[in-house]
Amino acid sequence: MSAPLLDIRNLSIGFPAGKGEVLAVNDVNFSVAPRELVGIVGESGSGKSVTALAIIGLLPPNARVSGEIAFAGRNLVGLPQRQLRGLRGKEMGMIFQEPMTSLNPVFTVGDQIVEAVRAHEHMSLKAARDRATELLDKVGIPSPRRRLDDYPHQMSGGMRQRVMIAIALSSSPKLLIADEPTTALDVTIQAQLLDLLNGLREDFGTAIVLITHNMGVMAEIADRVVVMYCSRVVEEAGIFDLFDRPQHPYTEGLLGSTPDMGETAHRLTTIRGGMPNPADLPPGCLFAPRCDKAIAQCTTAQPPLFELGDGQKAACILAPKLQTEGAT
Amino acid sequence: MTQPLLAVEGLVKHFALKSENWFDRSRPLVRAVDNVSFSVGHRETLALVGESGCGKSTTGRLILQLIDPTAGAVRFEGADLVTMAPQALRRARKDLQIIFQDPHASLNPRMSVEDIILEPLYAQGERPSAAMRTYAGDLLEKVGLSRRHAQRFAHEFSGGQRQRIGIARAIAPKPKFVICDEAVSALDVSVQAQIINLLQDLQEELGMSYLFIGHDLAVVRHIADRVAVMYLGRIVETAPKTTIYAAPRHPYTQALLASAPVPHPRLRKTRNRLRGEMPSPLNPPSGCHFHPRCPLAQDVCKTDDPVLRTLESGHEVACHFAELTAGGPAPRPS
Amino acid sequence: MTSLSDAAAPPRFLRTRALVRRMFANRAFMLGFVLFGFICLATLLAPLITRLDPNALSIRDRFQPPSLQFPLGTDNLGRDMLSRVLYGARLSLWIGLCVIVLNAVFGVLLGALAGYYRRLDNILMRIADALMAFPAVLLAIGIAAALGPSAVTAIIALAVVYIPRTARVVRASILVVRELDYVQAARAAGATDYRILMRHILPNCMAPLIVQLSFVFAYAILSEAVLSFLGLGAPPTVPSWGILISEGRSYLREAAWLTVVPGLAIAITVLGLNLLGDGLRDVLDPRMKVEQG
Structure with missing residues (x-):
């Protein structure tokens, strides 16, 4: 296996709350290979978005970070x-859930892409x-040269998200972090964008960290999935293992709760109760x-993250016992 | 066939926008709901599905007379709510309730949970009493909360719990018909599943009918008996759930199903993605509204509005070529 | 059916306690509270602070600078300035109070009508615009001049000037709240317009109204002083702060305390009220509410 592009080790992020501190991310480990x-x-409240912000370095100043985020070998x-x-x-580039608030409403999208392009490379305006036209074309915006002069409000949500991706791609980043990029969009547009993200890996060789609450989106394009619950990683597995044999009861519950388009419309299985209060966590396993x-x-x-073979890990004391062999 | 509980006939809503030019007084019209008809039977759940801006939520509000329709009739147990006298309409409202999407905006922050739940009864002229308070506690338990929650305020609850309070309020007057307007869309997955199951249990127990307005086909599949698909203010296809998911006939329904995320990574495929985006309802395409994005579009689609017609298979489809689409782009790989 | 844990939901009284705690944590609010509270207390306790009659003449003691006997000096007729300022506060604050009560009643009424019944909106708001097109003080002077000088005149004039502004604030928040889902839910349940307004809309529009009223109070005290100064307020025998300044103006060179003292009283009251309003705006802002559960 090649050296990872991103290697996160023992990452913990705390925020001051009242007299104490609340851990939004607690001892998280995972890595991302190129492409x-x-x-x-x-x-919500699992710490997935805070993890993303930590990778790109956009945490608020009052966050206390410990551990290691190694990107291309540099912490x-x-x-x-x-x-x-x-x-x-x-x-590194990042795209967010709400593309309207990520774009400046008083400049044309062309201006904003040109600015991003020239921020990293000295080149003439022309x-x-x-290059901006080319990028808009790459992200699937029809008649890109004309759309350069549009203002963000003249575009639909899907188009704006494409512009955000174009801006993120302007420097050909090695890593793209996408935080719920399709959550605010309709399914037909979501499908188009997922195709686009998937294509970026082939066209640009970009690795992607995709943050979502939607298991269906994972099923569509993820290679590997990290499942977070209450600031901790509870399971990590290849996408097929995750769906075929989830090892953590939370993952299992999440899959059972997800309404899907499978063969039969069964009654949904649910996880009882709700998220614990981060200021008042239960002892032992948070789940x-x-x-x-x-x-x-x-x-x-x-429970620690048990290695279960094939790169699958689960933080459940029952997981290694259920496994006939391969536990380390 | 017996009379349906609710029959919507030729419902139309045009919103007049403010004109951009102060001197030009012609006001552009948005055809938010354009001649929509459907019916909901007793104890039935009809899902109204479509993408944002298709007019599904407006339709819900038109049924409840929260906004006045431009034309059309909403017959509830045979009586037209649109032309009903105000006093009679107020009484009729007891039987029609609504559950909203946003659990934060749907509960009055200055009222206790008990008052929120009983508000539909007070609105109908009931007086506060010990019996009413007991009833509020019963309702709380029915939706999976505790009667001890009665004196608390909405902001003390999580999103899922607030949605339960919203449901308790909706079922308080023992309605016959409840509109669930994206009622589970804003919730986390595990909570969403709890609420979907709760809605199903309550329907079973209380015998209500639902109009379930949503955009997520997977969610709808778990709760609906019949599905109506809307596109740009019109219904393009209506069919029983099993039929519409197994063999959609309108090209838009087919595309919608093809766009929904797969249930398992093994079912990944390169699919026929729908081209482009939904046009503005301010200036909808001529003829069939879907023709600019439709893989089957012919010249006739640009000029003639297809009417909703019933096929042998039981589908009601508004497509000129509905007979050809039976084996169309499969919604799921086999 | 799943049952939810009911942990971490604090009991009802915490809501008010949390509000009070936020108030005390807000520096602007506390400073305003102290300043305005000081003025109010001094006004209420006037008979205990000074035993001198504010209108008792004493030609012997004319133009006495501040001393032990007259802590704030005396005026041209030898009247004790401390008692005059303290009793003058009663009139100023009373007028301010009357103005905000009128403001609250008519501002809410007109704002609610305009915001809830959109047909009335255009008419009411155009009238409000017309009234607001005049500078506030100028309009107040005009109305007071037409009605003749008296305390009641000042109250009416100031109420007329500030009601459109209050009505606008109320209308704006009603326009937001009336579209919220819980109002729609009440409509769908068959609640009457009156019930919807009184139970669902107005209680949720109170925060901006309270803030606005605290500012109106300050403006009213200020404008009353202007009206009195110009001879359009309370008749001169009753000392209001504006009259005190007006009377002292002729002796600005010889006896500056005659204008400075009531001027400072006005400044402290208005500053206190403005800080109070600013603080309230922050404290009552729903976005400041800490999310729980």
């Missing part, structure tokens, strides 16, 4: 803002405009209070 599409899936944690800014936009399989042992200690 790989890794999905981070979880519900980004503790790097000065100036150097992070150089990386951001050049070697050359930059040509134990909602888990049907929980045993007494679950409430005593937080």
Whole structure:
């Protein structure tokens, strides 16, 4: 296996809350290989978006970060803002859920792409405009030269998201972080954009970290999935293993809760209860209070991520026992 | 056939926009809902599906007379709500309730949960009493909350719990018909599943009919008996759930199904993606509204509006070529 | 059916307690509260602070600078300035209070009519625009001049000037709240317009109204002083702050305290009210609410 492009080790991120601190990300480990599409899936409050912001270095200043975010062999944690800014936009790009608020409404999309292009490369205005046209064409915007002069509000949500992708691609980044990029869009547009993201890997060799709450989106394009629950990674697996034999009860519950287009419309299985309050977490396994399989042992200690072979890992004390062999 | 619980006939809503030019007083019209007809039977769930801007939510509000229709009739148990006298309409409202999408905007922040739940009854002239408070507690338990929650305020609850309170309010007057307007769209997956199951259980127990307005075909599949697909203010296809998912006949329904995420990574495929995006309802395409994006479009589609007609298979489809689409782009790989 | 844990939901009284806690944590609010509270307390306790009659003449003690006997000096007729300022506050604050009560009643009424019944909106708001097109003080002077000088005149004039502004604030928040889902839910349940307005819309428009009223209070005190100064307010025998300044103006050179003292009283009151309003705006802003559960 080639050296990972992104390697996250023991990443913890805390935010001050009242007198103490709440951990939004707690001892997270995963890596992303070049050209790989890794999905981070979880519900609101799982810490998936904070993880994304940490990778790109956009955390608010009051966040306390520990651990390591190694990008192309360099640790980004503790790097000065100036150097992070150089990386951001050049070697890493990011797209957000709401493309309307990510674009400046008073400039044309052409201006904004040209600005992004010239921020990383010295070139004439004309050359930059040509490059912008080319980028808009690449992200599937019809008659790109004409659309350069449109303002963001003249475009639909799907078009604006394409413009955001074009801006993110302007420097041919090695890594693209996409935080719920299709959540605000209709299904037909979501399908188009997922195709586009998938194509980027072949055309640009970009690795993608895709953050979503939607298992269906994962099923569509992810290579590997990291499942987060309450600030922790509870399972990591290749996409097929994840769907065929989820090892953590939360993953199983999430799959059972997802309405799908499968053969039969069965009654949905649910996970009982709701997310625990981050300021008042249960002892031991954070999922134990909602888990049907929980045993007494679950409430005593937080289970580590057990290696289960084939790159599958699960933070459940029952997982290695269920596994006939391959546990380390 | 017996009379349906609710029959919507030729419903039309045109919104007049403010004209951009102060001197030009002609006001552009948005045809948000354009001649929509359907019916909902007793204990039936009809899903109204479409992408944002297709007019599905407007249709829901037109049925409840929250906005006045431009034309058309909404017959509830045979009586037309549109032409009904205000007093009679107020009484009729007891039987029609609504559950909203946003659990944060749908509960009055200054009222206790108990008052919120009982509001539809107070609105109908009931007086606060010990019996009413007991009833509010019963309702809370019915939707999976505790009666001890009655005196709390909405902001003390999570999104899923708030949606349960919204459901308790909707079922409080024992309605016959409930509109679920994207009622589960804003919720996390695990909570969404809880609410879908709750809605199903309540329907079973209380015998209500639902109009389930949504955009997620996978969600709709779990709750609907029949599905109506809307595109740019019109219904393009209506069929029983099993039929529409297995063999959609309108090219738009087919594209919508093909766009929905696959249930398993093994079913990934390169699919026939729908081209382009939905045009503005301000200036809809001539003829069949779908023709600029339709793989089957012919000249006739640009000029003639297709009418909703019933096929032998039981589909109602508004497509000139509905007979040809039976084996069309498959919604799922086999 | 799943049952939800009911942990982490604090009981009802915490809502008001949390509000009070936010108020005390807000520096602007606290400073305003202290300043305005000081003025109000001094006004209420006037008979305890000074035993001198504000209208008792004492030609012997004319133009006494501040001293132990007259802490704030005396005026041209030898009247004690401290008592005059303290009793003058009663009139100024009373007029301010009357103006905000009128403002609250008519501002809410007109704002609610305009915001809820869109047919009335155009008419009411054009009238409001017309009234607001005049500079506030100029309009107040015009109305007061037409009605003749008296305290009631000042109240009416100031109410007329500020009601359109309050009505606009109320209307704007009603326009937002009336579209919210819970209002739609009440309509769908068959609630009457009156019930929808009183139970669902107005209680949720209170925060901007309270803030607006605190500013109107400040403006009213200020404008009343202007009217009195110009001789259009309360008759001169009743000392209001504006009259005190007006009377002291002729002796600005010889006895500056005659204008400075009531001027400072006005400044402290208005500053206090403005800080109070600013603080309230922050404290009552729903976005400041801490999400729970």
